[in-house]
Amino acid sequence: MSRDALPGLTLCNNAMLRRATRKIGQYYDDVLAPSGLKATQQGLLYQIHIGDEPAMGAIAASLIMDLSALGHTLKPLIRDGYVETFADPDDRRVKRVRLTPAGLVKLDEAMKLWRRAQQHFEDRVGKDKAARLREALDDIASMDFDPPPATP
Amino acid sequence: MSRDALPGLTLCNNAMLRRATRKIGQYYDDVLAPSGLKATQQGLLYQIHIGDEPAMGAIAASLIMDLSALGHTLKPLIRDGYVETFADPDDRRVKRVRLTPAGLVKLDEAMKLWRRAQQHFEDRVGKDKAARLREALDDIASMDFDPPPATP
């Protein structure tokens, strides 16, 4: 493999996605910083809020996130008193999650900042383009990548 | 804030990007698994390979990644003998990075798998759509989000 004239990583869908995610993530994080929440945390609080005391598995599925990863991510939010969990009385395997009053207040605060970040982002990128992007991302996220292509 | 009828997180550009990244990342990781590399590592090896013994700062800039994050990410690759670093003789602050012979072999192996992942992905998503997506992502990554919108 000669080193010259190799295509840049701009060809890799995964690499480009990660790169853009780092960039945008930093931007949203910056704007949310005054709230003390990272953008991921704000998103998670929001997801919990719009659910009806969702089970961990349900949250993980919505976010296409590993269940154990969700558990880890939840810890700082529980420690800081924004979120609490309780066992589902009908199925004690299931652990449900809800915001505490403090969590709701914090989410409110963060959402104000989020709106600014989102607004400014869309002003810069273009509302339509952003919408198309999100749609494409949703398509991909919903896709079912059967077993990876077999090894010939 | 009433919980009912709130828009899902599909409205947040950042959340959607992260979600899609998790999904695709898992797919590329799966396909690359036989090589023992994660997709991020394959991407990093590739980036090092196409550069001319790039400085850490240069790599970080290309990948829009924090310099210290790059340092951390590099560690397992150095530990496993795929990558080595050396001080730039003309500026001893600068640390340059190159693949070892073993790293080159491993990259070769990983690239074969990557091509399969990439090919299959594009077959499923559509070549044009994937290209447009990457373009949009590159636009975003290249964007200069001036200071976040001022607090009114």
Added chain:
DNA sequence: TTCCATTAGTGGTATATGCCACTAATTTTG
């Protein structure tokens, strides 16, 4: 040339995420 500002990395700490092995609770089978 000495002192100060800038630049490139490092190390520590914290969150983000994933996989695996394991436990507990339920559901399905025989």
Added chain:
DNA sequence: CAAAATTAGTGGCATATACCACTAATGGAA
């Protein structure tokens, strides 16, 4: 109903990624 299979989470470990404070090396100003 009791044993086997499935489901929901946990805890440990590893990588991914960021920020901050700090050090070393350079470059420029006085």
